[in-house]
Amino acid sequence: MTSTENLKALSQDSDYDPNSMPVEQARKYIANFLEPVTSSEKVSIRDSLGRILSENVISPVNVPQHDNSAMDGYAMKGIDLNEGEKSKFAVIGTAFAGQPFQGAVENGQAVRIMTGAVIPDGADTVVMQERAERDGDSVLVDYFPTGANTRKAGEDLKMGAPALTKGHRVRPADLGLIASLGITEISVYRKLRVAFFSTGDELIGVGSPLGDGQIYDSNRYTIFGMLTELGCELIDMGVIRDTPEDVERAFSDSTSIADVVITSGGVSVGEADFVKPILDKLGEVLFWKIAMKPGRPLAFGKIGKSHFFGLPGNPVAVMVTFYQFVQVALKTLQGQTHQTPVPSFKARVTEALKKAPGRTEFQRGILEQSADGEWTVKPTGNQGSGILSSMSQAHCFIVLPTDMGRVDAGEIVDVQLIRGLV
Ligand code: AMP
Ligand code: MG
DSSP states (O other), rough: OHHHHHHGGGGGTTTTOOBBHHHHHHHHHHHHTTTOOOEEEEEETTTGGBBBBOOOEEEESSSSSSSSSSSSSSEGGGOOTTTTTEEEEEEEEBTTTBBOOOOOOOOEEEEEOOTTTTTTTTTOOOEEEGGGGEEEEEEOOOOOOTTTTTEESSSOOTTTTTOOOOTBBBHHHHHHHHTTTTTEEEEOOOOOOEEEEETTEEEOTTTSSSTOOOOEEOHEEEEHHHHHTTTTTEEEEEOOOSSHHHHHHHHHHHHHOOOOEEEEOOOHHHHHHHHHHHHHHHSSSEEEEEEEEEEOOEEEEEEEEEEEEEOOOOHHHHHIIIIIIIIHHHHHOOOOOOOOOOOOOEEEEOOOBBBOOEEEEEEEEEEOOOOTTTEEEEEESSOOOOTTTTHOOOOOOEEEEEOOOOOTOOOOEEEOOOOSOO
């Protein structure tokens, strides 16, 4: 679905309720309206870290290229070894890693071999040195089945097969893997361009003194951090005043240059009254009240070709909505097709948690492991949506599902690690 017309058509869905949108449903709606970047560029191996592959990486070789030894020991024909017996061989030479034995192994012969060395012609089995007794030019070895202690050509990667697939985010292991193929440059999608700004008459940028009733703009810093971790190209548009002219100009300026526009503040009821008509004029944006805490108001839509996320103003709500909705969407927009869900696991809560049924809560928690290995989670204290220190202290979100009520100390809860890339 790509036409903006379809976005408004959502409101025809029988379970569509903008005033109480479940978290899962909002994620699904958003996912239907994402148009990932398509253009790509070639970058060197190291520059590809964190980027998304725009083509399969095909292995031009077998890795490893040859059958080789997994152990230091002796290489021979497996057929010369008899189960339950020791066998004696004449040692005819040595194979080092990078320096193969020149010649062939015949029946009754063995070659001294080092880990990683090519298995000599005629040999197919290695007996490790700990199971061999060397005596001058001969060696007495224990039985091993044919093929033991050898690594087969192509067992890591087969020539002609995709070593990595399109849509994969390049991780440190992949850099090594690409290098192991002898490839120097790979194709990745261009970086996603994300513009962001804060709205609010009370906001002051750091570096200026605070006036009466003013606060420093912190959201642009948390958003900067979360976007940087995702490897986006950033366009910081600053603080925008709460006037229709300023807001309209900021939207037109940012949507003309960015794939995604992210704002904070100004989407809760009263303020949306003037933001909404502007966004209706410029594009097609839906305002939702998500059944979650923190982070109730959320706006999502398309303005021209740009995707728009209007996050709440409260600093914790900004981070929670980013991690729960925006992060997964940005990964998709970057072209990442292989996404694993953010890992969550069970932990025992150390204190009672206040929770009202009817909404998903993302409380902030500190993880600890007890002496017996069990994970416990302690809430960070004040769970107010303006308490940014709770996010600084937290390792995880304590995810309390919609139907759940109060949680007693000692109960088992789901925790979700707070992290950028998965
Ligand atoms: P709003 O959604 O605009 O009504 O903002 C909700 C609350 O978040 C208000 O207390 C704002 O002062 C605060 N807030 C909004 N934007 C920011 C920001 N960029 N940095 C810090 N606090 C903010
Ligand atoms: Mg505001």
